[in-house]
Amino acid sequence: MCASQGEYGGKITNQLRALGSSPDWSREAFTMDAKCSKAVVEAFTRFHEQGILYRANRLGNWSCALKSAISDIEVDTLEMEGRTFINVPNHKGNPNDPSGKYEFGVITDFCYEVDGTGEKVQIATTRLETMLGDTAVAIHPEDPRYKHLHGKFLKHPFQDRLIPIILDTILVDMEKGTGCVKVTPAHDPKDYETGKRHDLEFITMLNDDGSINHMGGAEFEGMMRYDARIAIEKALEKKGLYVGKKPNKMNIGICSRSGDILEPRITPQWYVNCSGMAKRAADAVRNGELKILPKSHEKTWFYWLDNIQDWCISRQLWWGHRIPAYFATKVGEKGVTKSDMKFNDRWVVGRTEPEARTKAAKMLKCTEAEVVLDQDEDVLDTWFSSGVFPFAVFGWPDKTADMEAFFPTSLLETGLDILFFWVARMVMMGLQLTDKLPFHTVYLHAMVRDKNGKKMSKSLGNVIDPLEVINGCTLKHLTDKIENGNLPKKEVARAIKEQQGDFPEGIPQCGSDALRFGLLGYTVQGRDVNLDIKRVVGYRQFCNKLWNATR
DSSP: OOOOIIIIIHHHHHHHHHHOOOOGGGOOOOTTTTHHEEEHHHHHHHHHHHTOEEEEEEEEEHHHHHHHHEOGGGGGEEEEEEEEEETTTTTTOOOTTTTEEEEESSEEEEEETTTTTEEEEEEEOOOOOGGGGOOOOEOOOEEEEGGGGGOOOEEEEESSOEEEEEEOTTTTTTTTSSSOOOOOSSHHHHHHHHHHHHHHOOOOOBBBSSSBBBGGGGTTTTTTHHHHHHHHHHHHHHTOOEEEEEEEEEEEEEEEOOOOEEEEEEEEEEOOOHHHHHHHHHHHHTTTTSEEEEEHHHHHHHHHHOOOOOOOOOEOOOOOOOOOOOEEEETTTOOOTTTSSSGGGGGOOOSSSHHHHHHHHHHSSSSGEEEEEEOOOOOHHHHHHHHHHHHTTTTSSSSOHHHHHHOOOOOOEEGGGGGGIIIIHHHHHHHHHHOOOOOEEEEEEEEEEETTTBBBTTTOOOOOHHHHHHHOOOOHHHHHHHHSSSSSSSHHHHHHHHHHHHHHBBBBBOOOHHHHHHHHHHTTTOOEEEEEEHHHHHHHHHHHHHHHHHH
């Protein structure tokens, strides 16, 4: 359990008890318990001491809705065949569209003027707002159309600065588009690498919430990014620099937690180099030490672990284990700030503040009394905290009787959707920190979806609580749950209408036997369970017949 224990933990255990689960409830644990928290701090500290955990300022996924970094594995991909309109969190609504949705799946053409000549160079982009952070335009050195522009500069239409024309054979394909590519090193992965190759300026033009900052220019400062996109298009048109736009097949990254459209953004974060751990976890399955059932999911296991990237484990959220890292300065020292990456080596990691103080004094060559520590305000990724769960619950890192008696465990049963989120992290961290597999078998059960095959999600308003099926509930109870939930107002009416169609008289009381029978009956059909309550009612009636027959 990684949510608030008071709000959700009791509800989850009540559901499990009602379904007939019979674990040793006296050993129930929660990731924020003192015992587990101690293990999380120990894991972070050991990784740092082993040299596989580090802090770096690099481009990563940023959720403007959460105001936090997001790891690659938490990114869903939205595929668009062409022009598509989408609701965007944190935005008031597109004034040009009756639905308030914003336009995506288009490519926009605009021009930059060459400084001193007035000649125009045409650019194409799917993210027009990022032109506020452009620091170069790249052309191919062998493109005959632009030989005369080598070494020239372009004028930015909204800022008092010049943009160099650079020569690049990696980023630019002469056969695609106009052969001119805008470069925004602080807001695009490919441009980030181009910026490093050519030592370009990295201009971050977005605030944490996705609004345009002062680097984007006074004309657009304070606008939310997609409102700025509309305003920039109009401003370019007034200046005679707007060419047009057309539908464009493309994919965009969506935050799996908030539904926000993710932004590539440069921020300082903590990372774990997972290459060694991932190889051991993959090899354990290959040599048969660890079994994944159904076996078909081994392909997913190998895909993620064989292509693993360094894991961003810091989050800018209010809930979680606070990172046990401290920025160290000396009393009275000036000009040394943790926001300046040139002082990145001033960070010390410790199991406790006194331990960190001792390390800092040694690093700064001063007495402990002269050390000033400022603990990182960020928290750890939920999956990092949960990764130590199989051994933290038994008292690790202490050598307890429970660790000796019960670790490693034997079987892990969980949903296939968190095979990499959680299962792989538990295996990697178990091998790295205990030198043992935390379990020898992983059984991945089917996913329970609604009757139409949609994933049950609070953001869709289609979640069915098993207690509502076991005990039954009224339609009013279901609609009240939606109205008091976190659905956007415009989605509430839709969700309630669908609910009224599915459960016009609420959910009848089915009992736990019928629910379990129904779920088992579904599992023979494949990996997903499209749960139709009417079918569960049928199983309740069948259970009644069995009961009457035994009587």
